[in-house]
Amino acid sequence: NAGVIQTPRHKVTGKGQEATLWCEPISGHSAVFWYRQTIVQGLEFLTYFRNQAPIDDSGMPKERFSAQMPNQSHSTLKIQSTQPQDSAVYLCASSPGGGAPLFGEGTRLSVL
Amino acid sequence: GQQVQQSPASLVLQEGENAELQCNFSSTATRLQWFYQHPGGRLVSLFYNPSGTKHTGRLTSTTVTNERRGSLHISSSQTTDSGTYFCAIDRSSGSWQLIFGSGTQLTVMP
Numbered sequence: 001n002a003g004v005i006q007t008p009r010h011k012v013t014g015k016g017q018e019a020t021l022w023c024e025p026i027s028g029h030s031a032v033f034w035y036r037q038t039i040v041q042g043l044e045f046l047t048y049f050r051n052q053a054p055i056d057d058s059g060m061p062k063e064r065f066s067a068q069m070p071n072q073s074h075s076t077l078k079i080q081s082t083q084p085q086d087s088a089v090y091l092c093a094s095s096p097g098g099g100a101p102l103f104g105e106g107t108r109l110s111v112l
Numbered sequence: 113g114q115q116v117q118q119s120p121a122s123l124v125l126q127e128g129e130n131a132e133l134q135c136n137f138s139s140t141a142t143r144l145q146w147f148y149q150h151p152g153g154r155l156v157s158l159f160y161n162p163s164g165t166k167h168t169g170r171l172t173s174t175t176v177t178n179e180r181r182g183s184l185h186i187s188s189s190q191t192t193d194s195g196t197y198f199c200a201i202d203r204s205s206g207s208w209q210l211i212f213g214s215g216t217q218l219t220v221m222p
């Protein structure tokens with residue numbers, strides 16, 4: 001079991017470009033979470049899926065950010081018109097129903 | 113909303129010394145977790161400990177839920193223990209959506 005896989009590990013975009021981040025949860029895990037980590041804000045919850053259905057996206061910025069889980073094997077986080085303040089490490093985690101989440105290594109997004 | 117405070121923010125030890133990391137939270141949490149993160153590395157779960165005391169190796173987690181506090185004790189520290197330790201609680205009861213503290217950065221000197 002390779003654990004939660006996130007791609008790419010690093011992404012550099014220019015201001016105003018779109019960024020799509022990918023997460024492959026652990027097979028059999030029913031819950032998928034996205035978090036963001038910055039030096040200033042620390043670790044922040046973004047959104048959560050259970051059995052592919054969006055459950056809570058209250059941590060997501062209302063504009064430009066969207067997340068999807070089209071099938072049980074991957075989830076995507078899309079940021080439109082990226083801004084320098086979007087620069088962060090984006091972490092995906094998955095958990096079995098009712099279990100503690102296991103985290104991926106993250107995608108470091110740098111917006112120039 | 114829920115808040116999590118960790119102390120100290122940073123800690124420097126000589127190898128072999130013990131460490132005590134503290135976590136205080138704003139309301140009765142149903143779950144408290146401790147995570148370790150090496151610089152540039154993934155968050156690794158150390159303990160899920162809603163209450164009581166748990167041990168693994170040189171690590172001991174103690175959670176006193178009704179006093180809204182938890183602690184992580186590291187005995188006989190090693191240089192490989194260096195990194196950041198986070199505690200986290202449920203964002204809402206039973207949700208597994210976590211609110212993290214700001215972390216304790218531990219440096220163990222040889």
